[in-house]
Amino acid sequence: MATSYDYEDGQQQHQPGADSLSYDPNFVPDSVKTFVVHLYRHIREKNVYEIHQMYENSFQTLSDRMFKDVPWPSVDAVAPFVDNDHVFCLLYREMWFRHLFARLSPTLSQRIDSWDNYCSLFQVVLHGVVNMQLPNQWLWDMVDEFVYQFQSFCQYRAKMKNKTEQEIVLLKQFDQAWNVYGVLNYLQALVEKSAIIQILEQEKEGLEQFTSTDGYDYNGGSNVLKVLGYFSMIGLLRVHCLLGDYHTGLKCLLPIDISQQGVYTSVIGSHIATIYHYGFANLMLRRYVDAIREFNKILLYIYKTKQYHQKSPQYEQILKKNEQMYALLAISLSLCPQVKLVEETVNSQLREKYGEKMLRMQRYDDEAFALYDEAFSYACPKFITPSAPSFEEPLVNYNQDAYRLQLKLFLYEVKQQQLLSGVRTFLKVYSTISLGKLSTYMEVDEPTIRTILLTYKHKTHAVDTDGKITPNADVDFYLDDDMIHVIESKPAKQYGDYFLRQIFKLEGLMTDVDRIKLE
Secondary structure: OEEEEOOOOOOEEEEOOOOOOOOOOOOOOHHHHHHHHHHHHHHHOOOHHHHHHHHHHHHHHHHHHHOOOOOOOOHHHHHHHHOOOHHHHHHHHHHHHHHHHHHOOOOHHHHHHHHHHHHHHHHHHHHOOOOOOOOHHHHHHHHHHHHHHHHHHHHHHHEOOOOOHHHHHHHHHOOOOOOHHHHHHHHHHHHHHHOHHHHHHHHHOOOOOOHHHOOOOOOOOOOHHHHHHHHHHHHHHHHHHHHOOHHHHHHHHOOOOOOOOOHHHHOHHHHHHHHHHHHHHHHHOOOHHHHHHHHHHHHHHHHHHHHHHOOOOOHHHHHHHHHHHHHHHHHHHHHOOOHHHOOHHHHHHHHHHHHHHHHHHOOOOHHHHHHHHHHHHHHOOOOOOOOOOOOOOOOOEOOOHHHHHHHHHHHHHHHHOOOHHHHHHHHHHOOEEEHHHHHHHHOOOHHHHHHHHHHHHHHOEEEOOOOOEEEOOOEEEEEEOOEEEEEEOOOOOOHHHHHHHHHHHHHHHHHHHHHOOOO
16 A cells, blocks of 8 residues: 655655555645645736745745655646646646656656647747736746756766667657757747847836836736746856857847846846856856956855845755855966955955965966866856767767867866966066066077967957957056066956945944943
């Protein structure tokens, strides 16, 4: 006789008529009936607050208590309790698959079914009438999970060595499932159909309200298409980063002004994913200053707010991304020593985690390359090979190929900068120095020193998204005949940051004073 849970107190009870230790997808506990009925009602009433509470808290609580290692009841089993509503059933299945991927190991058939469900859901959003408001958290999770499952499928398919004949037959039969063009087309279609780029442009002119309302429509309309389109731009950045196409990824994000608060900052997972992939793409394109600046801001934000997210289901992911971004910041600062761009709080944490390693990374010996390798491997995205394998060739695992290629390109860039550290050391010391003197100090001939200086110029300048060449070195120079004239860049003083810090300090002091009870 099988056992199931007593859904009120978490203890196990007998479920008649089933085989031992089996999962019955058609058995719907009372607590799940109550959950879907209430969630369905709140969605119909557009009660975003209650939807958010049920989605963020109730769903997690029920999952932890009753479905730790089994799926939720099937959509067919719960459909009668929600009037067999087609759109609600698609949303429920999206949550069902997300829970399955988080807690269990999905089969190939389930991966394909999840793709079909996303296709159906996005088709309804793109071509149907979706008259509902959903929380930003849920809409972000849809896009985030869609990209994650695409990445997971590509990694799964690339591990061909131990595939069964049945799995290979299914892969051949459903070759359009999680196809890279299909994934990119859906994300791009959501961006275009939502007209989100035009909305953001009009908002700058005061003709639209999107960011100021966090994407919600308070006039009885729907936020679903617009916010999905908005988050799809971040999804496109992430997909292109997984493919190693950093230029295209950053272009996809251009309509979102990440220097300002936006809808992407309304969800902590979206905020972190945006800056992580933005910073990584800039790092790979040698735009170190942009990477350092944004890593600094998000790490400071996480430092100040992480205690508020301790009960969030995303808390472990927040901590992991926090550590990865410190590793990426350490890499960026080792290649481009612009410590002045980093807040003292972040710099203190960075020194604690990577202080000694960063000193060794700047030596550019074999140990330094090993440290760069280690930091990059830990912090980089899980790169994918989007194309299907040739099933006629010997079945081998190639899931690490894309990662190895990106690592090779990164270490090649590090190696090219090997001599720049020595040049920078001398440029920091002198305001002017002759080519002959510098070549003597560096123990190379003058033609070689000219080559090194040209390399320094090339490697300390980057091309931004608009095609402009911008310097990223703290020490620059120009040549006048055989004389090197050194220019040390001085950062513009950030008066705003200074005053904000003083205001925070004053508020803290006033809070402390208010706590003191005068006797």
